[in-house]
Structure formats: structure tokens, C-alpha cells
Amino acid sequence: MNSIANGTEPLRVAVLGSGKGSNCQSIFDAIDAQQLNVRVVCVASDVEDAFILQRAAEHKIPAQFISALPFKTKLDGKAEEAYIAYMRSHGAQVVALAGFMRIIKPGLLAAFPRAVINIHPSLLPAFPGLEAWKQALDYGVKVTGCTVHFVDAGMDTGPVIVQKSVPVLDDDTPQTLHARIQVQEHIAYPEALSVIAARAIRIDGRKVLIAG
């Protein structure tokens, strides 16, 4: 990861999550260590008591529960509009999904074009969808990993920014493998934000190219 050596304005990032927010924490940590030219301008969750909201509040970052009902698995309609309005009101340039358990629809993608990113616990295109670490274990792979990618209209199909590989051990359980992947997630997500914040990314078709 690059240290912050130039005078570029911090990238203004909104984080959306549904759970404990460990990836969000890795972003906070990288910022606190001055390794990441990012300002998290707001955090939102579709789960009222999600720990990610508490983490944000502890960092004095605006944090808000925004209901995504009546939908169960997607962010759409009035709820989508509310999320967009909230993030725009905080001047977000990039939306970072960190365990946000809803499918992102075209409205949000159009509001933040090529600026919604996600982290997925496998080496995509292998094992898209839910519980990717369990899919990997069931398949019997010896190497899996994590992927930070731009979100597009597909399910875990957008251009890849960063990937990290993780070994699978014979005695792994879903829990031990997931934990090993998360260690790499916490390296990968700040790294991906770092290159976006350095305005060093060029997207050529499906390829994300990083200058320098």
C-alpha cells in the first residue's frame, strides 16, 4: 500500500454494511495509520443493531440505520433512493460495500457510476454468491482467496481491482477457512481503496489497470 506522499484530496467514501463491519474496521485502521488517503464520510446499514454502526460512531463518523424494507434481498425503490440521498448528502464519491447483504440495483450504480466496490470471499469468477468459503471447501480447492471488484449489474461479475490468494488446509472447517480469508480481506480492501484514492486506476474493458 502506498503511503500518502502527495497533496491529493482524500477520497470520500461511504461504507454500507449489514453486520459486524470487520472490513470497515480495516479501512479505519489503514486511515488511522496514515496509509490510506481516504475519508469515510458516512456509514449506513440495513440492520438496525449492526455493529458496523457502532464502530462508525466510535470513530465519530455519521452512521445511520436506513430500512431497506419491504425488500428482503435487494436495495431497490424508495429504500434505494434513501441510501443515495444519504450518501450524496455526505459528498460520497465511492460506495464501499462491506458485508452489505443486499443486491445492488441499477439505480445506485447509475448514481455512483464505476464507483461502487465490493469485497467477495473467493477468487472470482470462482464461487460467486453466498458463503463462498463453504463453496470452496465443498469443491475441494487447495487455493481460494478474496476479490475486491467494481460492482456491475451481475452477481459478483464486475471488473477486479485486487485479489489475494489463501491456502485451503485439509483440516479446515468453514469457520477456520473463512477466518483465514478475512485476514487477507483486511489487507485487500484498503489496498484497493488506496489505488482508487491515488486516482491511479484505468478501466480497459474488464481490466482494471493500475498506474505506477
Add this chain to the structure above:
Amino acid sequence: MNSIANGTEPLRVAVLGSGKGSNCQSIFDAIDAQQLNVRVVCVASDVEDAFILQRAAEHKIPAQFISALPFKTKLDGKAEEAYIAYMRSHGAQVVALAGFMRIIKPGLLAAFPRAVINIHPSLLPAFPGLEAWKQALDYGVKVTGCTVHFVDAGMDTGPVIVQKSVPVLDDDTPQTLHARIQVQEHIAYPEALSVIAARAIRIDGRKVLIAG
């Protein structure tokens, strides 16, 4: 890779290839370095002037062109029978595919049950099929690799024995990426044969578990 420390009989391996046989060479090299308790008992090719046959002859290993016509993309019918008879006549226990550009049919799989292995230039299940390094480059992944797996009736779907990851660089061409993957192939194939030769493998559903 384990060195040969016990008195186990060498595993008798037949190698099939259609091209230059660089993976076959990596097996010869590991044997010559006494890192692999394997004896290559015969080599066969469906391409009359394939360099793999010359490599084998230089190692004084029985090597034979066996036509697989009239089929173009599979090993079937009388040709399949000829391959099986040839390998059986040399007492092969395991069939190692090393750039053998034909689909293996159930006849050969039944003749060598759970004993036909292949190497594929991607981290399966990502990018099965032809020119996997080019598929990876076109997708825009940042990590790819290679996979040694048991062959089953599907296309590159059998249980995984060994995988190695390989970084993809922004300025990679299909050639540079393929070359970087091949470096890992030449480590992975002897490693996979080593654990089979140590009789240390247990197959549990799709999972290949390695003792010790």
C-alpha cells in the same frame, strides 16, 4: 516435496502428451533429483513428431506414437483400446496427462480408476477448457494459477490434488502469463505425483486429503 526416505516401490506412471512435454520434463527432473518415487514406464503421443516422444527416448523410456484417428478431439474407440493396452503392457498404475489435447472418455477412466491425472493452467473451477491463461487475462483477474486434478467424466471437473497461485501483471500478454503459470506447473505436477507415490492420498467425496 518429500524426498524418498522409505522403501516404497516406485509408482509406475504412464505419460500422455501431444506437444513439447515440458511437464513431462519436470517429472523426469524430479525423478533424476531423487525427489520423486516414480518410474515413468512409458510415454505415448497422438502427434507423431511431438517433442515429448524425443524427450522420453533420451531418457531411455519406451515412447510411442499411437494414432487416435479418426477422432479429432477425443480418445475413443479402437484408439482408446490401443492406448490402454500399451500402458497396461508397461504395468502403468497411474496415467499422467501432460498436454494431451484430447478428451478422455469413460473407457480409459474405467481401465485406470481414480488414477488418471491432469494439469490445467488455471485455478479450477475458474477457466476450464482451452487457453485458460487467455481466459484469465480477458476476465481481468489479478490471481490465477494451475491445478493438478484427477480426471473424471466432466471437463476439468475432477477432485483437486494440488493448486499453485500465480499473479497476473497489468502488462501481461497471453505469452508472459502462460510462461509464469508454467513455472508453477513444473512444481505442482511433481508435487502431486509425490503424494500419490507416497500412497498418502485419501479421496473423500470431492476432497483429496493428504496424510502427514
